[in-house]
Amino acid sequence: MSDGTTPAGEIPLMVTGRFSYDDAHTLERSRATEGYEGLRRALDTGPEAVHSETKAASLLGRGGAGFPAGVKWGFCPPDVWPRYLVVNGDESEPGTYKDRMLMERDPHQLIEGSLICAYATGCAQVFLYVRGEMALAQERIASALNEAYEANLVGRNIMGSDFSCDVILHWGAGAYIVGEETALIESLEGNRGFPRLKPPYFPAAKGLYMQPTIVNNVETLANLPWILRNGADAYTQFGAENSKGTRMFAISGHVKKPGVHEVEFGTTTFRDVIYGRCGGIRGTHSLKAFIPGGASSPWLYEEHLDLPLEKATIDQAGSMLGSGAIVVMDETTDAVKAAWRLVRFFARESCGKCTPCREGTSWLEKVLRRMLDGHGRPEDLGLLLDLSDNISPKIAWPPKQTTICPLGPSAVSPIASAIVRFQDEFRAYCGGGEIPTSVEINGKAYVPPEGAPAGV
Amino acid sequence: MSDAPTETTVKITVDGVEIDARPDDLVIDAAERNGTYIPRFCYHPRMNPVGMCRMCLVEIDAGRGPALQPSCMIPVSEGMSVDTESDATKKAQDGVLEFLLANHPLDCPVCDKGGECPLQDQAYAYGPGESRFVEEKRHFEKPIPISDLVDLDRERCILCDRCTRFADEVAGDPLISFIDRGSQTQVNTFPDEPFASYFSGNTVQICPVGALTAKPYRFKARPWDLDQVESTCTTCSVGCRVVVQASRNEVLRTNGVDVDGVNWSWLCDKGRFDFQSIHSEDRLAEPLIRDGDAQTRTSWSVALTRAASAIRGSLDSTGPSGIGVVGGARLTNEAAYAWTKLAKGVVGTDNVDAQLGDGLPPELVLGLPKATIDETATPGGTIVVVGTDIKEELPVLYLRLRHAVVEDGATLIEIVPHRTGLSGIAAHTLTYGPGGAAAVAASLASDQPSAAGGIDADAIVAAKAAIGGGSVSVVVGRGNVADTPDVIAAAAGALHDGFDARFLSGLRRGNVHGALDAGMSPGLLPGRISLDEGRARFHENWSTVPSDRGLDTTGILQAAADGRLDVLVLLGADPLCDFPDHDLARRALAGARTVISVDTLPNDSTRQADVVLAAAGYAETEGTTTNLEGRVSRLAPKVTPPGTARADWIIAAELTFRLGDDLGLESVTDVFGEMTRVAPLYRWLTMGAIGADGVVVPVAPPEPTPVTIGGAGESEDEGPDSGVEADEDGDADVAADPTPERTAPTPAEAEVDGPAVGAGIRFTAPAVEIPQPDGYRLRLVTTRALYDLGASTQASPSLAKLPHGAVLHLHPHDFDRLGVPAGATVKVSNAEGGRGTITVPVESTEGVPRGAASIAFAQPGGPTNELIDVARPVTDVRVEVAP
Amino acid sequence: MPRLSAENTILAREIIARYPLPKSALIPLLHLAQEQDGHVSDEAMEHIAELVEVTPAEVIGTCSFYEMFKREPVGDYLVNVCTNIACLLVGGEELLHHLEERLDIRPGSTTPDGMFTLEDVECIAACTEAPCLQVNYRYFHRITHDETDQLLEDLRAGRRAHEIPKHGTLTRVRQQIPADRRAGAAVPGECETPVWLRTDEPASEGAAT
């Protein structure tokens, strides 16, 4: 279902519920379908109650790291004011397509969710940071905010309460790294999108203008209205032990019916979405590999198909659900070219602040490009892995890093995945070559094909 | 940076060895202080860490297991263990280095930094042999000028953010920035907006590679050809510590040395680059004497004899009062003492003044409670700046005050005749109308501030409210020479009484404070004591002591102009350029029967002299100098003077000899020893006490005795290969000072009791009468610009073109009344007549108050001193559109 | 080359006022400049520097970090073809090559008539709709080569003007904050505990600021 809707199934659509209406982006439709009821409920129960409700729902962040939102909110130091909420709508992780949909199709839901969070945490101002290239999302949110201000749903004394908070629509201008929360904050301060070092600059403590700042993903916040309307108990009815509610996944690449689907979180398996929802691999082709959670995540294979889409399980397997971006590759895919294309992305998007990422990712890209152009050398295999090791020591999962932020190490996952799994394809480009025993490769998902020698 | 012991310490282990760290230490500093140097490129101890280059990654275990962390970002914590040698650490550092070198041109053989380049050094120390990078390197247009003084080679840049951070955080001139992104990132300026900062040279010093180079030094020498000594910059009175680097008897470069109390390793570009004047072909290399209209070269004996006979003649005919000595701020402390002894102790005249009518009363500078730079820049304190634009006059003090305000929460209040370089960060800037300083300060100090000096009451009330309970320090200077110094003196008095503030002198000339301490001012004797107070003591050491108070520079010039002065001695002074009243100076030089000029470079005044004595200058003489805090620090010779030029103190000694007397001073060490014996101010002052950082006098008695007395040896131990090494952080280690120990005070020292220092110098604020401004006239305000027609700037090719030129600034209201387009030229003349007229361009600015006409002093195209009549308390001018 | 026009300057001041600190308005103002001129001129950057009280060097430092800001003029229509992984797998590169051929330019360059600029871009968040492209940041999902030709056709003929404004105009709807509804910017150092969090005193008028 390329429009992203899901047939009314056994589970409720908690964030895409209104997608079936063409006018879901209007206040009228929103209001007609319980829009802002969650906020109303929040204002009635009070900030502490809303916070504990969110904790009880154990709502996991949907931006990549999967950190529980309720817990994160608790990290703000007491009695330091003002606090800010920054909504991360910079969606740019290759393979990821959900936040744009939520912003274009149901902007009021996002505004409501943001206000619920701001109310619970005492944020005096909300900045809705929307990726620059998303013109329609910006127009839809701007109109929605204009409607909401007129209707006293945002701004001063919201719904007649003593809760006052502006929501400012802010656009980016084309830089993937700005999706990283500290770079997002720098960008919002009008600077280059350079990530800050953590420690000491954890947003909850020292964020925007060095004030306590909560950064949450669009989908994360879009869950709040439902939770407030139906309660944490109803929410936790769905999902698995540690992954509650529903979650949006974008399944793209070599499947019959690519699409975005909101499915129960933690119970659905890769097989369910790839073969069930998306009709399986295109034509008569067979699965080669799939990227489970965006370009940064190590690749998974046939043997992983029956794993549930559950945070802990996938972490265990040596990869991540990340931003819910599943990219499927069939056997026609050139593993070297796929790896090159992903590495080119990280090389192009490196902010340039720290040396290993700035110099390392572009070096890796040049080597892979040279191989594709027919000038590979046997030593290139070892070079690629050793440079990778200098960016992400011991090529482990979760990754270690010599860099400031995780972008650099992200370029290592596709290389390690492809080289280990598809060594022969690399050798073909390199005129031979071996993986030197000097480099350790520890990621659990960096696995050779069944039977084949690890070569490491 | 000094290692002041801190009471509490944190224990951490570095490579298995337990060390004591300061609670606020970063791992990289704690390790270095204990002998483990962690490689780094972006980290600089005087700037906020950014953790960007990743070269300082080490394995740190703070309890949760070892992890690679940037040691420049991680504060120490009790029990932390640091491994700088583990395999993981080495692999990470080698990796970072290889990444940095991948796109680096590796053009070390033709790079100025070659031989002193941290990147090159690291490459040798850690790097693998040949590069694994076989791809096309990144390319940029080779060196591009980013300012008049600095070139940037972007291919060499490793993007450490030092230069850009310096420009933004330290200098407050964010005119260079990272541009573009990722592997294409470069450092650059905005198109056609050069890095026009007074501090640009510091970026060259801190660049860890050869990306930034200084035009005056490019291709001049390789580091291994240079040898260096540590010395003190005397371009202005801040007294920044420097290393002077030379090759084949030519000074080629100066770098800042990190001294906690003073310059933190920074220099201004004037102080950094005006060493070029040392080797100017215009230097006076031998004595000149006048016959007829021409000056001709001569021998020292002829010149000295002629000078001596003129003085002797005056003594016979008129007596001591027939002789006047003007200047002395260029001298070393020792030379200043020798010349004071000659003038006051041999000739017996008290007509001696180190200032040129553009300074402040010595009683103010010496008599008010003093503050050091550190005390003035106290975190959270209040700084009041009176009468001066510190960015233009004392640039590195500006950096210190800026840091205090921007980083350490100090509050800055300005009482100035026009907006200054500090106004942008000042809590309140009170721009008074000419002559109004005293009234404003009095109002500020009073319980109910009222409108004063053209400033309305609210503004003064607000400023008063901003003055916290904490310490109040006042920096007092004289930027404006068009009104009487009494207004500043009265202002200082009011602030002293109102806030019991402490004072930092803003007098700007190199060693003016050393000269004043040496008694080069009417009514003073060496050591901040008055004539009357010191007469008895000095009679024991000197042949004579002046009977009564003599004339200051204005008085001396007046006397000369009236034909009442036989001999006018100019000690590195050029009254025709620097004295505020050109007309009086001109008449004085014409009126004096004999003019003797002792100088290093020719100027308008030396050209009028009958006898010119060629003096050795900066980097050519040894001795000490005193900065605006009263900090005495060392000057070291590095090159030999041109021709037969000799040290000022020797000239004094030889002149005395020809006057049939004897100063009894055979060496600089002699002079220093006598100063410490006869002047209570210098008691306990020793070369040991001065050390590398200098020491503020008076020095507290060392307890327990024995005492170290500076003896023979300094000159030797400051020889060409002194142990001074300044790295790109400006850290320097000075060879320990082998001064002989003396166990007991000498009898001479025992005598040095008597009145407390300066007890006899009492500052009483003068009363000032400022005539009401007349609506049709404008009142002149002169300002100072860092680059002007001063000798050292003009004799330094890289600086000579930098003065902006004279422009008249008017308040928009007055400007509109004038009704000319901006940039039009106007004729400015003294409204009372009797002075000259100048023609300059005019601009409009909110920075000057209504009724004021502001113009920079000693700028090309506008001899402002033509307009001023020092007989009047203020200078009213008439401004007409030039035909 | 122009600075911001009079009305854009008023708008700029309004935008600046929304933020706790003026420099935060830098990116929105750069978009405004690009909307006015189709690209960001040096003069506009200097003007913006004055408005947010920073140096031009700081403005270009930020401006040059973000791909969407063009410091040189580009075509009326910026055609961004995604070739990142999901698109690569299902014809993104072929689509790019097709456009190179049709427009007879390489990615990163502009047609001689100044009509089109072609770019080979990273993921534009339409992965399930691959292959895809944007024209002035308006999406075209699952687009075939024929549809692409038709699109170029229409653009040349000005038939899409209503849905695709000239390069620079990102959104045609601006956020408006009515004065009487505005809670106000939360300026650091000027805020205490938000009223709705205060348990003690009764709720008072106004924002948390």
Ligand SMILES: Cc1cc2nc3c(=O)[nH]c(=O)nc-3n(C[C@H](O)[C@H](O)[C@H](O)COP(=O)(O)O)c2cc1C
């Ligand atoms: C390189 C990088 C890019 C990221 N991009 C995004 C993004 O586009 N959108 C997003 O919501 N989070 C992104 N994140 C994650 C954010 O840093 C942050 O964890 C997240 O926005 C927190 O929101 P959540 O807790 O609701 O997930 C990125 C992180 C990294 C390291």
Ligand code: SF4
């Ligand atoms: S120029 Fe030098 S100091 Fe500046 S970023 Fe480059 S390497 Fe660092």
Ligand code: FES
């Ligand atoms: S990869 Fe093309 S839109 Fe995502």
